[in-house]
Amino acid sequence: MGKYSVGIDYGTTSARALLVDLNTGEEIAVAVKEYPHGVMDTCLPDGRTKLGADWALQHPQDYLDVLKETIPEIIKKAGIKPKEIIGVGIDFTACTMMLVDETYTPLCIREEFENNPHAYVKLWKHHSAQEKADIITAKAEEMGYTKMLRRFGGRVSSEYLLPKIWQVLDEAPDIYEQTYKFIEAADWIIYQLTGQERRSVCCAGYKGMWSKEDGYPAKALLKELDPRLENLVEEKLSKYVYPLGYKAGGVNDRAARLTGLEKGTAVAVSTIDAHAAVPAAGIVRPGKMLMVIGTSTCHMLLGEEERIVPGMCGVVADGIIPGYYGFEAGQACVGDHFDWAIKKCIPSEYNKEAQTKGINLHQLLTEKAQTQRVGEHGLLALDWWNGNRSILMDASLSGMLIGFSLTTKPEDIYRALIEATAFGTRIIIEAFENSGIHISEIIACGGIVEKNPFLMQIYTDITGREIKILDSLQAPALGSAMFGAVAAGKHEGGFDSIVEAAGRMAKVKDTAYKPDSRNTKVYDMIYYEYKKLYNYFGKENIVMKVLKDMK
């Protein structure tokens, strides 16, 4: 009889379940399910109820459909018996917030609320509580909660839990009243599988402003925001927060029927999607940084002690790997830049050329850009098309391109955008190192990483560091499966710790991208200019804000 673990990775528009062989570490089967309701950002499922600007909702039924369809599918594909699966782990986007009643039924499923947008799942990128976030930042500063603020770069994001909750209270007090619990979708899935509320330290720490030292934001602050929020934690959250790898419970009857898993199968406390990829890259100790490169990029690494890094998105004790502080930084826009260039800056003859060659536009521009020597296009960009996350933490910043001439071509812009995101990464690396958190190795994962060696070479040339590649296309799901195996424990054929699991299951390719010192030398000069512009437009000249305000 084999020993397997299942990882389920809930992304923004779809989820995937991965079956991993615990003896060999091999990925046996994968099943993907698109969410039938997708991201709802214009109207509710009724087709009538319109949503405001910056709203982004989801439907919880989609999440259950994932469990119902993908788990039986991988069991079937692999041809194994359910009892061979000893553990399940799940990761989710966060803060993706649900409102549930006493039976943990989402309010939006109850007929009386189905036309009320506030009853639905607020997806991580539901950004319409920005005003609330800004007030929380201001009040926290005023009241001296600077340590709390500094743990996530000094500014409360509209993506966090508290602004989302406060928005419900403010705009739909009746819904707030009817809410038994506000809960991360990640934690809700754990409840669906086990019947236990076991909130994850990862979600609570990175998105709920919770810390091991101080817990959730203080009552005094909550009361100052709105007197009705004073006892929010006891009334509608939970003061208990559970470590990663901890067994939240066993699969219960209802979940066993839904998924085909054996009743009692160990289920681990959930993680956030990007963070789950860290152990999959074998990172279970300080010194290595993981970059998850996609439409945006997430940078994660571990430290022995809590340090304040300028512009980091969060530092959470035990938030990624138990026993260490987990640091997170981010770039708000990476692959999205390249898509923008493809969509908006491509003359029709390029479409024809790509068609003739049977390649897509990304491939065509890469082909044209990669023959250039460093500096040849004469452009430099600030990669802020979607604001700046780390290290400036300023969503009101915007993109810049400098160095245009009448001979500037689309591939020049494309390459300059790639380079700019790499310069942005170097700024983040240096911010960590300047804060005493040494980075000896970089590992990258994400679709772009697999598809675009040209981009990876630019990243390695610009950072002047070797970059290794995570050898799995399902890194978060693999990490979740690892936590599932830890939840099961060694006595069940799993592992006693994530360190042990990583030793067996983590996957990094042997070969690494290595910097070409000639390129690095030229990029060093350009980076010097990038940093000057970064500081000038990030801190001195407010033109980007002025222009944004006029829009």
Place this chain on the structure above:
Amino acid sequence: MGKYSVGIDYGTTSARALLVDLNTGEEIAVAVKEYPHGVMDTCLPDGRTKLGADWALQHPQDYLDVLKETIPEIIKKAGIKPKEIIGVGIDFTACTMMLVDETYTPLCIREEFENNPHAYVKLWKHHSAQEKADIITAKAEEMGYTKMLRRFGGRVSSEYLLPKIWQVLDEAPDIYEQTYKFIEAADWIIYQLTGQERRSVCCAGYKGMWSKEDGYPAKALLKELDPRLENLVEEKLSKYVYPLGYKAGGVNDRAARLTGLEKGTAVAVSTIDAHAAVPAAGIVRPGKMLMVIGTSTCHMLLGEEERIVPGMCGVVADGIIPGYYGFEAGQACVGDHFDWAIKKCIPSEYNKEAQTKGINLHQLLTEKAQTQRVGEHGLLALDWWNGNRSILMDASLSGMLIGFSLTTKPEDIYRALIEATAFGTRIIIEAFENSGIHISEIIACGGIVEKNPFLMQIYTDITGREIKILDSLQAPALGSAMFGAVAAGKHEGGFDSIVEAAGRMAKVKDTAYKPDSRNTKVYDMIYYEYKKLYNYFGKENIVMKVLKDMK
């Protein structure tokens, strides 16, 4: 019997002859001739001799073909007798430099030199003598010729006469030796028509670094550049420079045979093309500025005294209208920006949409951009795709766009580029006014001006000033025809002065573009940001130069 005057306007790729009725001011007939050899920038007519980077040559036979074909054509079209034409004026691009022997035959026409690039006409935009121009600037500064330098913004342009001559001496000393005279193409045409060398004050002043006060650059400076240049003026130029409207001579036998004009018809001293448009706009006194808007823009106005305006391209006594100082400023890239946007930043669906609508891409982008309110696109550009002429005089600057987001569209970029060129114009206007040269009225001409009311409204909104439109599609040719009529004089049915000619023949439309004060108010705020960036990248941050050096 009627009284007519002919103006011939020699442009960069073609020339046009215009016949004007002196009694009514009416434009009777026009004929256009493309230059058969066009602009030679890759190789000589032999198809073998390659040209270096930044070379731009022409063939003088093309200029003679213009005389031979266009003048008979307008006479024929108008159905008039040659003797009814009493005067001829010509304008030309400058400095467009020719090398001739004692018979004023261009060296390139002599078989022994036909394979030598240096024997050909160096077009105004022949830029390969930049190094020479830079040395002249440095030496002139060193030797204290600051007044001379300040007359054209402090920096010698590679487009000027002296760098072009020095390049010949340096790279082809044998050709230099064989050259009897270096002469502006404008002045050479006058010689072809009259057999007289009558160099124009306009060409000498704006392009030859000649001034009424000090003449050509001093012998000491010329000697310092190269001892062989010491007596350049006496040996290969001429110390005589003639005023505009002056009769250079009468059409001689050979020219009469070539053109069909009556022998003895008065021929005026030549002007530069843009400058010829000034009287055509009725500008014969201080206070009004003419903008000739095209791929680049030229700004001209008159003053009572010599003043030094930062970054102006030239101030020449009697250089535009006799009796006044003629001031010129310029923007190196205007329409070229919009063409760049059309060529490089247009997704294929825009091509399809334009096709479906039966309009061109400029029209489509205008259509999309003009419905935006001011500031809506959130972008701001520095209009330096081709460097900056006025007021920074720095060809090593490059373009910048700031304010990008993921929703930035091609029409946003298009509109931002139009706005940037208008902000650049406002900088120039303010530089004049701050130097005590008041501008009470602005008149514009050029193809873009006629075709794009949207652009004109932006210019009027951004400058906060009314802009009138010159009511002729052939403004330089009209101005030249006016000078031709002045050369003929009143006793022949022409005019005694250009002021008198302008009173009868100048044409400005009755209606004017008027600023919308609501738009001006918003643009004032954006202009404030534009100026800050203008000074920062123009004077403080050298990133543009660093990037250009790397190319």
